[in-house]
Amino acid sequence: MTSPPLGRSTATRSTASLRHRLAERGIDTSLLMLVPALVFALALFVYPFTYGMGLTFQPTAATQEKWGGGAFSNYVAFFKDTFVSDSVWLTMRLALPAALFNVLASIPMAFKLRHRFRGKKLLTTLLVLPITLGTVLTAQGLLIFAGRQGWLNRFLIQIGVIDQPLALVNNYLGVMFSLVISGFPFAFLLISSYLSGIDPSIEAAAKTMGADWKQRFRRIILPLLAPGLATTFILTFVLAFSVFPSARLVGDAMGSTRVMALMAYRAFGEQIDYPMASTIAIMMGVIELAVITAVLLWRSFLYKGSTGGKG
Amino acid sequence: MTTKTDTSGAYGVEPPTHAKGRSGARAPGERSLAASPTTWFVWAGTAAFFIFLIGILVSVVVDSLGKSWFNTWLPASFSKDWYTSAWDQFEMTHIIGVTLTVALVVIVISVLVGVPAAYLLARRNFPLKKTITMLFLLPVLMPPITYGIPLATVMYNLGLGRTLTAVILVNLVPSVPFVIMTMTPFIEQINPTIESAARMSGANMRKVFTKILMPLLIPGILAASILVLVRTVGMFDLTFLVSGPQSDTLVVAIYRAMTAAGGGEARQLISSMAVVYTLTMMVILIVALKFVSPTQLVARVKESRED
Structure with missing residues (x-):
């Protein structure tokens, strides 16, 4: 409740100087409407982020003693402490396949379901449902449904496919399921909207000239869809990369799903080592940025290739 | 849906001329383009x-x-004891109260702050616009x-x-930008000549906003509010980092109950809380859909994601 007064008072305080400077540049006062939002962004996003960045160079005495490296002690600890640095690999091993699967499985689905048919609205509504379920309920449901005594294992044993119940939760697979259930609808909705943005007459033209569906998909749809696929991949990857509750609830939190977010929370909430927690959080951002950059580079490469072929 | 499966599968393997002839009788564009595999x-x-999705829901x-x-396949006997004991043990009234208070305050503030900013981003050009959008x-x-x-860390300090x-x-940190990102395309599609006409007739900025823009913006604001509501009620990570026993929202309370020391609470207690959470979410969505049409909602989602 204290936030609006906070935003407002800062806005009015800076009004005088701001108006003066804006008037000099010939910009009218309606730009002041932007001020509350800017104050919010600066106070609640930019300031904490730079503060956290600074915090990573102020390691606690304990960290400094154990790992050395002076102001960079947190980073030394991050790379040298295998318990922490292994989590990077563990996170990647979950997030990359999950994001890839969500995008690749969405393409044929979106392709198939792009036309009007009975029940499409129902299907879309059902697909939005997992978004309202949230990770915690999905986790609880997976534990019951796919657990050792759950309906899934019981059914598979009953029809004689397996003898022993499969271990589907409390391990890598459990987190994977939860990532697909929460990430797939999102990827599907996005790719559908990108697909509907492609002019159907282009495909019709190719068809007239005798291209079969494989050629049409490979030469027409895919190049046009590629930028959208890259964006979808990035967004689903970001979702999967920061997986946190499900890694703890349906995963093996001390083993195969000890992801970076868990390590960051462990430093923050359990060890009360704020500098180290910020370090892990910032490193998460850096690694994620690296993956996003790689995808964007690949995308520009692919796009150039296809237009070059056409031209 | 099953009948559709058959027909579309058949179309894929049929010779193109035949398919064309048959599709003439149907709605255009209904023909499947891919082969049956x-x-x-x-x-x-x-x-x-959907087996997974429905299995998860129903088993909870x-x-x-x-x-x-x-x-066994099903429990030996049914009762609603878990709900009453969950309600008493976790002070569900308090938790739901907290959840709704947080969500409502976040919506009001993020709309008040976000809509004017979205208006400027949609209508004006000014220095550093790209940086500010970023x-x-x-x-x-x-x-x-x-x-x-x-x-x-800052909050604790x-x-x-x-x-x-x-x-x-x-929770305001992602919500304010979210309202801005959703409202900017919505405002862009409103014809600016309406505002110009109001200006020429002598309306000032405030009058343009309250008398002209507000009525036109209501559907967009409602859609954005609903999305913020869903996000805030479902937001785990951020709330979990700063909340305590008296300020836990429903999701965080369920998580804490699941991971409590000593193996967590009884599974059924948590299930009943999870059902309450889903029901709350559904009620919110049903109430929301009374005001906003679902297609508009989905369209908004897509637009904001495409940005």
Whole structure:
């Protein structure tokens, strides 16, 4: 409740100087409407982020003693402490396949379901449902449904496919399921909207000239869809990369799903080592940025290739 | 849907001329373009996905109603004891109250702050516009925990840790940019000549806003509010970092119950809380859909994501 007064008072305080400077540049006062939002962004996003960045160079005495490296002690600890640095690999091993699967499985689905048919609205509504379920309920449901005594294992044993119940939760697979259930609808909705943005007459033209569906998909749809696929991949990857509750609830939190977010929370909430927690959080951002950059580079490469072929 | 499967599968293998002739009788564009293996893959995938989805939902509901459920297909007997004991043990009234308070305050503030900013971004050109847009875009694109931990550290340093204020402030960080990103395309599609006409007739900025823009913006604001509501009620990461026993929202309370020391609470207790959470979410959505049409909602989602 204290936030609006906070935003407002800062806005009015800076009004005088701001108006003066804006008037000099010939910009009218309606730009002041932007001020509350800017104050919010600066106070609640930019300031904490730079503060956290600074915090990573102020390691606690304990960290400094154990790992050395002076102001960079947190980073030394991050790379040298295998318990922490292994989590990077563990996170990647979950997030990359999950994001890839969500995008690749969405393409044929979106392709198939792009036309009007009975029940499409129902299907879309059902697909939005997992978004309202949230990770915690999905986790609880997976534990019951796919657990050792759950309906899934019981059914598979009953029809004689397996003898022993499969271990589907409390391990890598459990987190994977939860990532697909929460990430797939999102990827599907996005790719559908990108697909509907492609002019159907282009495909019709190719068809007239005798291209079969494989050629049409490979030469027409895919190049046009590629930028959208890259964006979808990035967004689903970001979702999967920061997986946190499900890694703890349906995963093996001390083993195969000890992801970076868990390590960051462990430093923050359990060890009360704020500098180290910020370090892990910032490193998460850096690694994620690296993956996003790689995808964007690949995308520009692919796009150039296809237009070059056409031209 | 099953009949459609058959026909689309058949179309794929039929010679093109024949398919064209038959599709003439049907709605244009209804013909499938891919061959039948893809059709099979798509429907098998959809089926598997929905088996999991419905299995998850139904098993939680059954679990929350069963007395004890171990080695059988269904629980031996049903009762609603878990709900009453969950209600007493976790002070559900308080938790739901907190959840709704946080969500409502976040909606009001993020709309009040976000809509004017979205208006400017949609209508004006000014120096540093690209930078400012980027600044608003970042919190939506970044995973919450990356900026959440430094933000939570600041909150604890300010002495706001574990308070309701901190939970609200933290949830505003993705919500304000989200409202801006959703409202900017919505405002862009409103014809600016309406505003110009109002200006020429002597209306000032405030009058243009309250008399002209507000009525036109209401559907967009409602859609954005609903999305913020869903996001805030479902937001785990940020709330979890700053909330305490008195300021836990429903999701965080369920998580804490699941991970409590000593193996967590009884599974059925948690299931019943999870069902309450889903029901709350559904009620919100049903009430929301009374005001906003679902297609508009989905369209908004897509638009904001495409940005």
